[in-house]
Amino acid sequence: MNNEYDDKLEQSIRFVAKHYKEGCMDAEKAWVKFASKRHISRRVPFVRYILRAAAVLLLLVGLGTFYLWEQNLPDWVAVSTMSGQTKDIYLPDSTLISLAGDSWIRYDVRSYGKERRVVEMKGKAFFQVERNEARPFSVETNLAEVKVLGTSFQVETLGNFVEVNVKTGKVSFTANxxxxQVILTAGMSAQYSVEKKEMTVLTEEDTNYLSWKTGLLRFSDTPLDKVIEDLNDYYQVKITNRVKKPEAKLTASFNDMPLDEVLMVINQTLDTHLVQETRK
Structure with a gap:
């Protein structure tokens, strides 16, 4: 049965192929001939053609608008760290960011470097900015903004304050x-407090603000309370002194030493009893 059907189909195909002439099956000509005999108007097909053309045009306009809108959307690159972890991040202009633990930074890779260079952050980070006077560099936090051309500095956000320490160059530190606003140069630092609504230029140099990055702790006739504060910050622990010596001061350096060795040296030097509190 199938063979008989296939034979008839093949005969039909051969017949069409034998008698087919190019152009003889023109659908448009056939419609004109058919419509002219019956006095049929072509307005409806023409309107359909216009509507189809309009739909295509609207589609193209919509695609173009969507493309432009998408091009203006931010494309964020974000980097974060866990407690005790540090990371180095190079931006597209070779600016280097060293990120401390429990911190994050992000920037819009689409717009970065076109007119400005803007980075958002929270936590603690040290910036070594490539100089570009035509495109200033800004660090934005939830409380303040730091603007520079090319310099190295640290920004730290903690609770309701922001602190900036400048190692080289000059920065503008502005509260939101x-x-x-204050202008800070090399060796200067300032802190903004939300609670007090005050911008304070710190007069005492903090020799250990980069210890998390360098591994070096330095104390020069430093009051014991400040020593304990720096140790807590560097080792991320809670240290107390069980022997009260308010006048005690320390002069010493510790280069990437374990905490128990550091406490032993301080206790023997100052005749104190510094201990690390255990977390409950």
């Missing part, structure tokens, strides 16, 4: 609320 009000008009509080």
């Amino acid at each position: 609320e009000g008009d509080k």
